[in-house]
Amino acid sequence: MSAVYGTLQHTPDAEDATTASAVTEPATTTPPVAAKPAFNAKDKLGALMRWLIPPILGLALFIGVWALIAQETANLPGPYATWQSAVELFAHPFYNNGPNDQGIGWNILYSLYRVGIGFGLAALVGIPLGFMIGRFKFLSDMTGPIISLLRPVSPLAWLPIGLLVFKQAEPASIYVIFISSIWPMIINTAVGVRQIPQDYLNVARVLNLSEWKVFTRILFPAVLPHVLTGIRLSIGIAWLVIVAAEMLTGGVGIGFWVWDEWNNLNVAHIIIAIFVVGIVGLLLEQMLVFIAKRFTYE
Amino acid sequence: MEKFVQLDNIDVKFSTKKGVFHALRDINLSIDQGQFFTLIGHSGCGKSTLLNIVAGLQDATEGTALCAGREIKGPGPERGVVFQNHSLLPWLTCFDNIYLAVERVFGSKEGKSKLKQRTHDALALVGLTHAEHKRPQEISGGMKQRVGIARALAMEPKVLLMDEPFGALDALTRAHLQDELMKIVAATQSTVIMVTHDVDEAVLLSDHIVMMTNGPAATIGEILAVDLPKPRDRLALANDPHYHQLRSRVLEFLYQRQMRPAA
Numbered sequence: 307m308s309a310v311y312g313t314l315q316h317t318p319d320a321e322d323a324t325t326a327s328a329v330t331e332p333a334t335t336t337p338p339v340a341a342k343p344a345f346n347a348k349d350k351l352g353a354l355m356r357w358l359i360p361p362i363l364g365l366a367l368f369i370g371v372w373a374l375i376a377q378e379t380a381n382l383p384g385p386y387a388t389w390q391s392a393v394e395l396f397a398h399p400f401y402n403n404g405p406n407d408q409g410i411g412w413n414i415l416y417s418l419y420r421v422g423i424g425f426g427l428a429a430l431v432g433i434p435l436g437f438m439i440g441r442f443k444f445l446s447d448m449t450g451p452i453i454s455l456l457r458p459v460s461p462l463a464w465l466p467i468g469l470l471v472f473k474q475a476e477p478a479s480i481y482v483i484f485i486s487s488i489w490p491m492i493i494n495t496a497v498g499v500r501q502i503p504q505d506y507l508n509v510a511r512v513l514n515l516s517e518w519k520v521f522t523r524i525l526f527p528a529v530l531p532h533v534l535t536g537i538r539l540s541i542g543i544a545w546l547v548i549v550a551a552e553m554l555t556g557g558v559g560i561g562f563w564v565w566d567e568w569n570n571l572n573v574a575h576i577i578i579a580i581f582v583v584g585i586v587g588l589l590l591e592q593m594l595v596f597i598a599k600r601f602t603y604e
Numbered sequence: 605m606e607k608f609v610q611l612d613n614i615d616v617k618f619s620t621k622k623g624v625f626h627a628l629r630d631i632n633l634s635i636d637q638g639q640f641f642t643l644i645g646h647s648g649c650g651k652s653t654l655l656n657i658v659a660g661l662q663d664a665t666e667g668t669a670l671c672a673g674r675e676i677k678g679p680g681p682e683r684g685v686v687f688q689n690h691s692l693l694p695w696l697t698c699f700d701n702i703y704l705a706v707e708r709v710f711g712s713k714e715g716k717s718k719l720k721q722r723t724h725d726a727l728a729l730v731g732l733t734h735a736e737h738k739r740p741q742e743i744s745g746g747m748k749q750r751v752g753i754a755r756a757l758a759m760e761p762k763v764l765l766m767d768e769p770f771g772a773l774d775a776l777t778r779a780h781l782q783d784e785l786m787k788i789v790a791a792t793q794s795t796v797i798m799v800t801h802d803v804d805e806a807v808l809l810s811d812h813i814v815m816m817t818n819g820p821a822a823t824i825g826e827i828l829a830v831d832l833p834k835p836r837d838r839l840a841l842a843n844d845p846h847y848h849q850l851r852s853r854v855l856e857f858l859y860q861r862q863m864r865p866a867a
Contacts, residue, residue, distance in 0.1 A: 505687060505689060505691040506691065506693060508661060508685075508687065509687075509691050509693065511660075511661060511678070511679045512659065512661070512679045512681075512683075512684075512685045513704065513705050513708050513759075514678075514680060514681055514708060515708055519704070519708070523693065523696070523704060524693065528695075
């Protein structure tokens with residue numbers, strides 16, 4: 307603690323000394339003073355390199371293997387051909403030539419919109435339900451068998467039921483997102499509520515806090531990290547599922563786009579789509595990791 | 605002197621999977637205002653259970669428990685509890701942890717600035733004004749325990765209940781906090797019930813030491829009055845024959861009359 311404080315205080319002093327001495331007698335003092343920042347910069351550069359080189363090496367290896375396989379396989383475009391195709395594709399991401407021919411940007415946005423609605427509804431239902439299941443043993447025992455039974459069902463198995471009930475592709479795919487992404491949120495929230503240390507609840511009892519204060523000051527903050535873990539798992543699942551669901555239901559969306567390009571035998575676009583799906587999924591995940599970090603107290 | 609805490613014929617039985625467990629029997633204890641009582645005994649003798657009855661966290665199976673002439677029904681802010689593991693909420697700062705308690709007790713009568721003043725005063729009392737914006741995980745174990753004590757004291761409880769408050773601390777920190785506790789109790793004239801398994805701590809701090817027999821069906825074996833003059837100084841007491849005499853009485857009770865087979 308004191309050491310940190312010491313360095314914090316020391317740094318500006320050293321800088322002041324640098325500028326002051328540089329003004330008064332530059333010739334004599336400049337070399338030793340300049341040496342230290344240079345060493346620091348070198349150190350930082352080294353750290354940056356150590357951080358950057360392994361992933362770059364991995365990517366290069368991946369692209370190399372891909373190029374090799376592409377060379378041996380007819381019709382599989384290599385990295386360079388895919389790159390050229392991507393440049394062309396992303397030059398006009400938001401063109402619109404009717405319902406079956408729209409830019410990649412529209413396709414991504416439509417998929418995100420479906421995920422947003424389906425996942426949002428799942429969160430609205432799943433998190434409060436998880437709270438109640440965690441709080442009341444009776445409810446937990448009641449819902450336990452149903453959750454255990456339905457949770458392992460493959461998401462796409464729900465699609466025919468959705469189509470049957472909603473008679474339309476759009477609500478059916480949103481419903482598939484909903485039903486497959488709700489489980490992690492219910493389960494994680496319920497586990498979080500059950501794992502609240504008895505000490506905190508004793509504090510609530512000793513202080514005789516009102517129900518509202520117990521919820522806002524104890525239950526909610528204690529469970530929040532678990533809820534965020536559930537949300538993270540759920541959004542990952544939702545993004546996995548939407549691509550598959552759209553392949554089956556059609557319409558505008560990244561999943562259907564992949565299927566459409568397969569029918570057009572445009573393999574480069576399929577590879578681009580795979581990258582796009584991966585990058586969007588990564589961004590969604592990172593966004594939630596960032597939010598989760600802001601709300602963890604440990 | 606007013607009888608402040610009164611326990612009459614308290615019996616506690618827990619129903620467990622293996623049947624009924626008789627934890628405490630025939631507890632009779634009355635505590636005057638401003639007195640410092642410690643409960644001492646081997647682990648498993650029900651000291652914490654007894655404290656929890658006064659706190660209202662545990663109901664007695666039989667008998668009556670009174671605090672300030674009223675029957676104890678559930679926990680209440682007039683009985684401040686300091687937990688063994690501090691039990692501060694990790695997502696609140698030290699200030700907010702105490703403010704939560706202050707707001708609950710005085711929020712209906714006093715304005716925000718008065719509530720904040722009370723919180724500041726409580727932190728100042730335990731010497732932690734500089735740490736008010738820190739969260740519990742950013743401060744040491746001794747400091748956490750001091751915040752726990754400040755939280756209990758800020759509620760201006762009629763009785764301060766402490767469950768092995770210094771049990772998890774190292775010896776030096778413990779001695780330091782014992783000295784501080786003595787000063788605080790002298791200044792606030794608090795009535796205190798404290799559970800401990802440390803004989804020196806019991807003799808140093810208390811007016812009366814309640815020595816408990818071994819469980820199951822534990823009860824009060826003997827109550828020892830500690831008539832050492834106050835304020836007490838641990839260095840002076842180290843050479844005080846009367847202190848050693850009292851200490852031996854407790855040790856004798858614990859290790860001769862209530863010796864436990866090695867668990």
